[in-house]
Amino acid sequence: MSRILFLALLLFAVATAQAQTEKRIYTQSERESMSPNGQKERERRKQLEAMEDSLNFVRAVEAIEKLDFVLEANRLTFKRGQSVFVNSTTNFVALQDEHATVQVAPFYGGGGPNGVGGTTLDGRASNIILRTDKKGNVTLTMSVMGTGLSATVSISMAKGSNRASVTVNPNFHSNRVTLDGVLIPSSQSNMFKGRAF
Template sequence: MDKRLILLVMLLASAVAAGAQTERRIYTKAEQESAQKREVEKRIEAIQDSIRSVEAFTALEQLDFVLEANRLSFKRGETAFVTSNTNFVSLSDDKAVIQIAPFYGGGPNGVGGITLEGRASNIKLKTDKKGNVILTMSVSGTGLSAMVDISLPKNSYMASVTVNPNFHSNRVTLYGVLLPSGKSDVFKGRAL
């Protein structure tokens, strides 16, 4: 019985000691205001992202969009970071433009790459079970015959476009922001 009493006294003493040793961080008014400001900025950014997502989806549905690419991925996995105003894929009704300019200046289009124009046909828009949107189309024109697949993840405005030429296997994928044509700021070079 003495051992039980000693154990009980020790437990009570450690509980009292643990309760007496509490510590908490107290924030200054400036730190509180800064945290509130960051929270408001996060909410504003989330709302803006939501609006951009709706605009991107609507632009796809209306066949009036531009994907401004900031990164290219080539057939064998090589990647290149590029300027978004000279690397893009656009569609306006049935008029498609694909411009890939990984170099700075020169090239057939004058801006460091190639610009291809063509007519889009067989345009299909589907949404998978997860809500991701995929637009597929065939594009044909002077120097161009390709299948183009655009993937827009659910609730996003960041998309990818894969261009699969029909006559050779020089596939290229462009990654970037999908915008309505009216909000885009791209520079189109000379087309072939």
């Protein structure tokens, strides 16, 4: 009997030794939230991001006032609300003094009238008006007249960030499009301009 009990204990010990183990592994953000310094680190990171956003806003406003900026868009929204993510190097609104370029290229792989998957309006900007509301939000409106196209362009940028939205209303049809992206000085842009009308 003691031999059977001994064998049963031995089998139980071997089975337990070969059993799988389970261990909870924590992500970096979980470890930070559990540590006393984690909350402070997150708050510090948020403060740095807010300061960076504020600095980007100041740079963007300076670029608008100098009439030397590019709004690089990473999302387009069409007239009926359809939205698509796009390449910011081929979707942009640029203004350098009185020379404006509005390029919308929602199709990847090239083609289209401009050779990069869409259309490009390249022309002269006029009626440029800059407004700042009581909350510090910035709006710039202008008319752009090219050789074959013209449009009314309205750029809106909320205070504290260089994230902006531009609505382009062509004057000869109602194919309004909205571009969302970041507004930066022209010197920081890496836009790729297609053939213009």
